[in-house]
Amino acid sequence: MTNVIEVTNLRKTYGATVAVEDISLTVQKGEIFGIVGPNGAGKTTTVETIMGLRRPDSGTVRVLGLDPQTQAEELRQRLGIQLQEASLPDYLKVWEALDLFASFYHQTVPWEPLLAQWGLGDKRNTRFKNLSGGQKQRLFIALALLNDPEVVFLDELTTGLDPQARRATWEMVRAIRDQGKTVILVTHFMDEAEELADRVAIIDQGRLAALDTPQALIQGLQTGSTVRFTSVNGFDAAVLEEVAGVTAVHQKNGSLQAPQITVQGSGPLLSRVAVKLAEYNIAPLDLRVELADLEEVFLALTGHKIRA
């Protein structure tokens, strides 16, 4: 069995709000599966229904071959779950949390190494309320890994973390995958999904807008490419319009800065632009291709930006 998760025609409403509409997807063993979308898109609803914490209105969900509604306990023995919104008692100490949760599972890994691995080795006697946001986050990850789970759900893992901590967390997510676990990574950061995910499901307004590898999604854009460089005063960038494949040239003049040129087009744009510039004896140090990213994929698919 390579499909760890199978979801078909999932629908979930809260009163008049349709949170998830007709989502179908499969997650394969050993992959990092990204779920991205803007706030309120239905990401958390989708994954929490997959975990069995919410009951779908219709559609079927199978995780590790089990029904999350009727076989919840058996299933959760094998899942690692980090929820977007959760908490622990204020006065509970870090080690007590791990010790307590370990008693819920048939099988666990020793929690001391887990604490050390997630940088909480010196916090074992700290009360939950005295942990920083990032430390709480890491405690929840440690709790999610306590039962040596086959499937790990991480919902908004890096929200509230500083950039350095985010990068470090990304490394740790890869480490989880490298242990052979399947990871479901929910995020509204496109760069995070692009960086980590083997495949990405883009959800918008409760619907699945696209599902593929980040590379395929970006290549599928077919917007051509963009070349940028810093020009010199007195150079008329309009001459670049003669270059084969170029569709548009923009020049931005700042009062203090040298002009910034943007060339859009298709084909081997970078080398052609470079050749043309050489004719005018211009060799910009920062001549570069701007790659499309998932943010643009999202914009192209949905017609709006992921963040307002």
Next chain:
Amino acid sequence: MQALTKMTWVELKLKLREPVGTFFTLVFPLLLLFLFGSIYGNEPTAFLGGRGNVDNSVPGYIAMIIGTTGMIGLPIALSVYREQGILRRFRAAPITPGLVLGSQVAVNLIVSLVGMAFLILVGVFVYDLVLPAAPFSTFLAVIMSGFSFLSVGFVLASLLPTATSAQAVGMALFFPMMFLSGAGLPQQILPEKLVAFSQYLPLTYVVNLLQGLWYGDGWNWTAVLVLAGMTVAATAVSVRYFRWE
């Protein structure tokens, strides 16, 4: 079972780390004992049917501990757990509601029993309190009454949306009962109308049950029936309406 023991132990430690929460269980009854003990002592008086004030009050104070734990302590604790998302996190692990509820029952009973033990010890050493005529039956009655009021606490926690509303409703239920049922004040000082009205307050039955066993009058079967009925009904309601979030 191992999880239940561990959870109960952890909850017990948490209660001790946040002692304000146990004020009404552990400290307040002692304050009443000292207050009225120092005013009225424990000499037998005809007004109290030939009993001393302390002897007359302690079974009521024990009922008060049962009432405050069930109607205020438990619903607030559970609502806070739900409001803060703590229950959500527990539920993501392979546990049943029974584990959370069972550990709450256990820890609240334990703390209540500790409060009662303080009360009895101080009563005996300072005021020469008479001990229950039927100690084992009294203990059974305490446990039974504890279950019935904890099940009411689960109903409050299940039906009320927030910790603030649970606290408000819990107090609105508890304080009239404390004053009218004979738990906090002897019913002998109340006008007859209020005493008659107290028959509609469940805590009155705990007071009646405990006083009967304490003074050697045996089991009050009406009280047993009322409390058992309340336990069954409240458990059914909370099983039906319990929410994790």
